[in-house]
Amino acid sequence: MVPEEKAQRGLFPLKSSPHLTAPLTTPRVMLDVLIALLPVTIAAILFFRLHAIVLILASVAGAALAEWIGNRLMNKEHTLLDGSAVVTGMILALCLPPTFPFYFAALGGAVSTGIGKMAFGGLGYNIFNPAMVGRTFLTACFGTMMTAWIEPGTLYPIGGGDLVTAAGDVIAVTAATPLGIAKQMLAAGDPAEAAAIAAQLPGPLRLFLGNIGGSLGETSALAILLGSLWMLLRRTITWHIPAGVLLGAFVFGLVAWLANPTVVADPSAHLLGGAMLFGAFIIATDPVTCPLSASGRFAFGVGVGLITMLIRIVGGYPEGVMYAVLLMNAVTPFLDRWTAPRPLGLEGTSHA
Amino acid sequence: MPTPKLKPIPEQLADRRFSFRGGVHPPEHKEITESLPIERLSLPPEIILSTAMHVGAPAKPVVAKKDTVARGQLIAEASGFVSAPVHSPVAGQVTDICPLPHQSGRMVTALRIATDAEATEQAIASESEQKTIPADLDLSPYSPEQIVTAVKDAGIVGLGGAAFPSFIKLTANPKKPTDVVLLNGSECEPYLTADHRMMLESAAAIIGGLRLAMKATGAPRGIVAIEDNKPDAIETIGQAIAASGAGDALSVARLKTKYPQGGERTLIPAVTGRAVPVGGFPPDIGVCILNVGTAAAVAAAVVHGRPLIERVLTITGRGIARPGNLLVPIGTPLSFLVDQRGGLNAAAARIILGGPMMGPNAPALDLPVMKGMSGITILADEDVRIPKEFPCIRCGRCVDACPLGLVPAQIARLVARRHIQEALDTHLLSCVECGTCNYVCPSGIPLVQYFRSGKFLARRLQQKS
Numbered sequence: 001m002v003p004e005e006k007a008q009r010g011l012f013p014l015k016s017s018p019h020l021t022a023p024l025t026t027p028r029v030m031l032d033v034l035i036a037l038l039p040v041t042i043a044a045i046l047f048f049r050l051h052a053i054v055l056i057l058a059s060v061a062g063a064a065l066a067e068w069i070g071n072r073l074m075n076k077e078h079t080l081l082d083g084s085a086v087v088t089g090m091i092l093a094l095c096l097p098p099t100f101p102f103y104f105a106a107l108g109g110a111v112s113t114g115i116g117k118m119a120f121g122g123l124g125y126n127i128f129n130p131a132m133v134g135r136t137f138l139t140a141c142f143g144t145m146m147t148a149w150i151e152p153g154t155l156y157p158i159g160g161g162d163l164v165t166a167a168g169d170v171i172a173v174t175a176a177t178p179l180g181i182a183k184q185m186l187a188a189g190d191p192a193e194a195a196a197i198a199a200q201l202p203g204p205l206r207l208f209l210g211n212i213g214g215s216l217g218e219t220s221a222l223a224i225l226l227g228s229l230w231m232l233l234r235r236t237i238t239w240h241i242p243a244g245v246l247l248g249a250f251v252f253g254l255v256a257w258l259a260n261p262t263v264v265a266d267p268s269a270h271l272l273g274g275a276m277l278f279g280a281f282i283i284a285t286d287p288v289t290c291p292l293s294a295s296g297r298f299a300f301g302v303g304v305g306l307i308t309m310l311i312r313i314v315g316g317y318p319e320g321v322m323y324a325v326l327l328m329n330a331v332t333p334f335l336d337r338w339t340a341p342r343p344l345g346l347e348g349t350s351h352a
Numbered sequence: 353m354p355t356p357k358l359k360p361i362p363e364q365l366a367d368r369r370f371s372f373r374g375g376v377h378p379p380e381h382k383e384i385t386e387s388l389p390i391e392r393l394s395l396p397p398e399i400i401l402s403t404a405m406h407v408g409a410p411a412k413p414v415v416a417k418k419d420t421v422a423r424g425q426l427i428a429e430a431s432g433f434v435s436a437p438v439h440s441p442v443a444g445q446v447t448d449i450c451p452l453p454h455q456s457g458r459m460v461t462a463l464r465i466a467t468d469a470e471a472t473e474q475a476i477a478s479e480s481e482q483k484t485i486p487a488d489l490d491l492s493p494y495s496p497e498q499i500v501t502a503v504k505d506a507g508i509v510g511l512g513g514a515a516f517p518s519f520i521k522l523t524a525n526p527k528k529p530t531d532v533v534l535l536n537g538s539e540c541e542p543y544l545t546a547d548h549r550m551m552l553e554s555a556a557a558i559i560g561g562l563r564l565a566m567k568a569t570g571a572p573r574g575i576v577a578i579e580d581n582k583p584d585a586i587e588t589i590g591q592a593i594a595a596s597g598a599g600d601a602l603s604v605a606r607l608k609t610k611y612p613q614g615g616e617r618t619l620i621p622a623v624t625g626r627a628v629p630v631g632g633f634p635p636d637i638g639v640c641i642l643n644v645g646t647a648a649a650v651a652a653a654v655v656h657g658r659p660l661i662e663r664v665l666t667i668t669g670r671g672i673a674r675p676g677n678l679l680v681p682i683g684t685p686l687s688f689l690v691d692q693r694g695g696l697n698a699a700a701a702r703i704i705l706g707g708p709m710m711g712p713n714a715p716a717l718d719l720p721v722m723k724g725m726s727g728i729t730i731l732a733d734e735d736v737r738i739p740k741e742f743p744c745i746r747c748g749r750c751v752d753a754c755p756l757g758l759v760p761a762q763i764a765r766l767v768a769r770r771h772i773q774e775a776l777d778t779h780l781l782s783c784v785e786c787g788t789c790n791y792v793c794p795s796g797i798p799l800v801q802y803f804r805s806g807k808f809l810a811r812r813l814q815q816k817s
Contacts, residue, residue, distance in 0.1 A: 003671070003696035007687070010716035012703050015738075016801035018787030019708040019731060020378050020542065024794045026742040082742060124743030124795075238748070287747040292759055294752065341757040343779045344373075344617065345627040 026123075029287075030083030032236040036227035037090050037282070043223040044216040048098040052216050058102040060089030062109025063134075070118030084123045088112050091131040091282060094217025095275065095322070096138070099148045104141075108134040128329045129289045132322050139322070147318075149177050149213040177213045178202060178273030182265035183318040191262040201265060207272035218278045228281035237285040240294050244301020245280035245308075246271060252309035264313060276308065279321035289329045296332075296339035303328045358638050359625045361532055361573060369580065370622040371608035374755040376788050378542050378611055378709065380581065385668045386545040390553055390677045393692055395469050399442050399683035400720035401427065402454055402462045406509040407516045408434030413463060419446045423475035424659050427463055430504075436517045436723075437507040438463075441661035441681035443471035453718050455705055462720070465683070479658075485557040485651045487595040491567050496524060499568040499654050506653035507723075508660045512536060512547075512614070512643030513706055515724030518650065521640050522568040530569040530640045534623060535562050537578040537585060537644040538607050538614035541707025544727040546666045547644050549677045551578070551585035554648045555592035561647030563598055564654050569640045574602045576644065577623050581609040611709060612786040616641050618755045630782050645726075660723060667693055671700030671730030680721050686728065687717040699732035708735075709787045739796030750789035750799065756782055760789035764799045767806035772813050780806050 006012055044052040067085040071078050079085075089109045096105055112134030120126040139146045181200050188194035202212050210220025217224070231237045253267035270276060275283070284290065284304045291300050304324045311320025362368070403410040411428035421427055421440045428438040444467045451459035494502075504519035524530065535558065539547040551558060562574045576593075578586050586604055593602045605623045607613050613622070616634060619641070621627045626637040634641050642650070645664060652658040661682055668675040673694025680689065686703075690696060704711040705719070708729050750760035758779055766775040783803045790799040 003698060003700040006700075007690075007696065007703070007717045010718070012701075012713070012715045014715050015702070015713060016798055016804065017704075017708070017710050017712065017785070018790050018800065019702055019704055019711070019713065019729075019736060020791060021737055021739050021796065022376070022378075022792050022794075023737075024792075025739060025796065026745060026794050029745070029747065029794050084745075122743065124745050235749075238752075287745050290746070292746055292748045292751050292761060294748070297748070336759075336762070340759055340762075340778075341751065341754075343630055343782045344621065344755070344757045345630045345632070345782070346779075 027081065027083050029236055030087050032231060032234045033087045034083065034090065036231045036236065037094070039223035039226040040094055040217045040220070040278070040282075041090070043210055043220040044094060047210065047219060048216060051098045054102045055096055055098070055100060055105045055216060056090060056093040058106040059093035059096070059109040060086055062106035063089030063092065063113040066110035066112070066114030067118060070114055070122070074118075076122065079123060082123060084117075085113050088117070088130045088134075092134045094278065095131065095135050095215050095283070097146060097148055097150075097215055099150055100142075100145055104138060104145070108138040111137040124288055126288060127332070129283060129286050129325050132283065132325050135322050136326065149180065177318070178207060178265070178269050179312065179318040180213075182269060182273070182312065185263050185265060186313065188263060194263045198265065201269055204268050204272060207269065214273075215275065218275045221272050221277050224277045224281055231281070231285070237281070238294065238297065240297035241285045241290060241301040241304075242280040244298045244303075245276070245284055245305040248302040248305025249276060249309050250305070252306050252313070256309070256313050270309065270312065274312075274319050275321040279304065279308070279325060283321065284325050284328070289332060291332050291335040291339060293336070293339050293341050295341075296335045299335055299339060300328050300332065303331070358531065361575075361624050365575065365603045365605045365623075369606050369608050370577070371610060372613065372618040372622045372755050373757070374753050374788065375610040375612065375618070376753055376791050377609075378791060380542045381668070382543065382545050382548070382581070384543065385666050385675050385677055386548055388549075388676050390549050390664055390679050393678045393680045393684065393689065395442065395467055395472055396681065396684045396688040397467050398447075398685065399440070399444070399465045399467060399681060400452060400462050400685055401438050401440065401465065401683040402452070402460055402720065402722065403428050403438065404454060404460045405438065405515060405682070405723040406436040407514065408432065408436070410461065411435060411438045413449050413461070415446050415463070417446055417449055420444070421446060421465060423472055424661060426659075434517060434520065436509050437505065439507055439659035439661050440465055441683060442467040443475055444468040455712055455714065455719050455722065485560040485655055487556040487559070487592060488597045489560040489563065489651070489655065491563055494564065494567065494654055496568045496570070499564050499650075502654045502657065503650055506649070506657075506659040508646065508649050508653055509723050510643055511645035511649060511663055511724060511726065513710070513724050513726050515722070518642065518646055521635070521642065522565055522650075524568065524570050525635060528635045529638060530571040530635065531638040532573045532575060532624065532640070533562060533565045533569060533571045534620065534639055534641045535574070535576040535644050535647050536614055536616070536619055536641055537576055537582075537589070538619060539582070540579060540609075540611045540614035541709055541711075541726070542611070543668045543729045544666045544707045545668070546664045546677055546726055548582050548585055550645050550648060550664055551582070552588050555588045556595070557648040557651045558589070558644050559592040559596050559602065560651035560655070561642075561649070562602065563596065564650055565640060565642060565647065566601065571640060572601060575605050575623060576602070577605040577607055577619055579607045579609045579613055612755055612788060615755065615784055615786055617784060630779070663721070663723065663725070665721065665725055666727035667730075668727060669730040670732035670735060671697050671702070673697055682721055682723055684721045685717070686714070686719050686721065689721065689728070690717055696730065697732065699734065700730050701733045701736045702731045704729040704731065709791070710785065741797060742795040744795055744797060747794060749792040749794065753788045753792045755786065755788060756784065758782060760799050763806065764797060764802035767802045767809070770809070772806060772809045775806050776810055780810065
């Protein structure tokens with residue numbers, strides 16, 4: 001129809017302003033997260049070879065399948081193309097130990113999206129970080145396998161199981177993670193024993209570059225920071241949560257270390273070791289489950305950092321990022337309420 | 353309420369660049385029309401004058417069907433305090449007084465006038481000598497009361513889009529003394545360039561209007577605020593200030609180019625450091641704010657007794673054959689305007705009355721030019737992306753972008769669930785519908801639409817109780 005006729009008949013569409021929209025879309029946001037996960041994924045594949053690939057594929061497949069089934073059951077439009085299930089599956093896989101059986105990884109992926117997200121109504125409605133819901137499930141069900149760490153680059157059969165064959169051949173070298181070492185120090189009987197254990201801690205440079213025992217995605221600080229830089233540049237995440245997490249963890253770690261330097265590992269081991277960086281930049285920054293405002297996000301981050309260190313140093317587990325994120329997810333609605341920005345012109349505010 | 357102590361306005365504005373928190377940078381596309389001088393549109397054969405071209409009570413017709421009217425003649429008078437009279441921009445005959453389509457979507461009483469082209473041309477020709485305002489306008493003949501009356505009788509309303517009767521703003525209120533008149537030349541809406549061209553071509557009238565407004569309100573200072581994407585306007589206005597002989601009291605404030613810089617609730621705090629109180633208005637903080645085009649109309653009304661019967665607007669976008677800045681009679685049917693500019697392009701996809709960020713849009717061209725219509729933006733298919741809607745992922749972009757410090761995602765969520773009281777508690781009514789949040793939302797949520805329906809539901813809630 002020519003536009004004149006369209007105008008004559010009043011057929012130009014009526015829409016609410018604004019008539020312009022920025023080009024960024026939700027799938028693009030998810031794609032940016034996937035791009036940010038690339039360096040970590042490549043590092044994981046370099047360190048743990050085929051096992052990393054298999055775990056990632058299994059976890060993503062599980063997450064995607066559960067989302068597909070969830071939508072099917074609820075008679076909802078399929079949402080796989082928004083990319084969020086892939087992101088969840090990737091993050092879960094990168095939080096798993098390399099020896100973890102792939103079929104359980106797929107199960108974990110399914111729990112992540114199925115229970116962590118779809119049960120709440122799908123993308124945007126979940127209150128807990130889906131990947132962490134999946135990981136909590138796996139930790140509860142398969143605790144031993146979730147803490148079987150190996151030296152990167154050593155061989156072992158896919159599917160985990162015994163690290164030593166029946167014939168007695170060593171097929172993989174078990175490795176203590178930095179946090180495992182830190183926990184042993186805390187448990188040590190006397191200062192001399194603690195010092196001997198502390199000597200096993202990898203130096204800061206090795207912690208930074210990676211190639212140490214740990215989950216697939218958490219070993220290389222460098223790879224995590226590279227990906228995070230991309231997300232910061234694309235404004236997929238803002239600095240508030242990572243800064244809050246690192247600040248909270250650093251302050252807690254520093255005080256504990258200064259109070260008792262013989263049995264507490266120094267703060268750098270806590271910041272660079274374990275899932276602290278991966279958690280600060282990639283897990284805790286899930287927008288759906290963190291507060292809306294900048295100040296709320298910062299407070300959320302500080303909470304994650306403090307709780308993580310509380311678990312690591314005072315609690316029973318060597319690692320605490322997962323529980324810290326889930327606990328802070330639970331208080332996100334309150335943080336939203338307490339940190340809501342004040343409207344311009346409300347008494348007591350002025351030009352910011 | 354006692355008058356709050358007001359922050360003093362900085363003495364020196366020249367070296368500063370003012371801005372606000374939040375905001376966005378949509379593509380401006382001002383290049384389409386910014387270098388095109390204002391042209392006078394040829395006379396439309398028919399004029400449609402709505403009685404509701406301003407905020408407040410509709411005007412009451414004072415002519416009858418078949419009456420002959422002259423150019424500039426009063427045809428509808430103000431009814432009530434917040435109202436404005438309407439004058440005919442053409443000489444001709446009233447052919448009908450009946451309800452006609454209005455840009456609000458309702459039918460509103462309007463007067464149709466058949467143009468007597470010859471008589472109108474003659475009237476225009478005889479006006480030509482009184483078009484200009486001297487750069488160093490002598491204010492002594494005009495008392496504040498005379499200025500307010502002239503503006504009131506001329507039917508002047510805010511030409512930036514809000515269409516609030518201007519005489520109310522200019523009336524000095526001893527309880528709320530005005531210490532600055534702020535002229536808004538930021539024109540932050542993408543595409544529109546009418547104010548820009550006015551500043552280049554009618555700088556003397558604008559400065560004259562500013563000084564008259566200062567005299568009427570008793571404000572010692574006058575500031576023209578202009579975004580820095582219009583360096584030529586900043587220069588021209590600066591020269592006009594220098595030529596006015598009142599340079600000490602007047603200054604230009606250079607603004608960062610950012611949407612919605614020109615909203616009064618973002619512009620006033622940016623320049624003066626004073627926030628307009630929630631639920632309050634600029635006079636509460638000693639500010640009188642007018643659009644630059646309004647200032648020029650004030651000067652013409654006071655100095656030459658000219659009613660508001662014409663205005664400058666921009667017709668632009670990839671959907672119109674010949675974009676431009678035009679001086680048009682108020683009441684010109686849009687269909688005539690579009691025809692005169694070569695018609696719609698085949699790609700025309702959306703007709704917007706005003707700029708693309710805040711302008712309402714129209715399904716057809718059967719509406720007339722209104723007093724507050726600063727432009728007509730006709731977007732092409734390629735400009736209009738109808739985003740697929742996803743659930744809110746709480747990314748917080750809307751919160752960071754909102755210039756008023758609101759939480760748009762939260763308000764929209766509450767409105768969607770019909771929790772209107774909670775939405776009001778979350779400051780729904782503070783929203784000015786600038787569309788900034790809506791623009792940045794990656795989930796394509798029609799946030800502004802939620803706010804509008806929320807305000808509608810809130811009104812209904814109020815009526816019930």
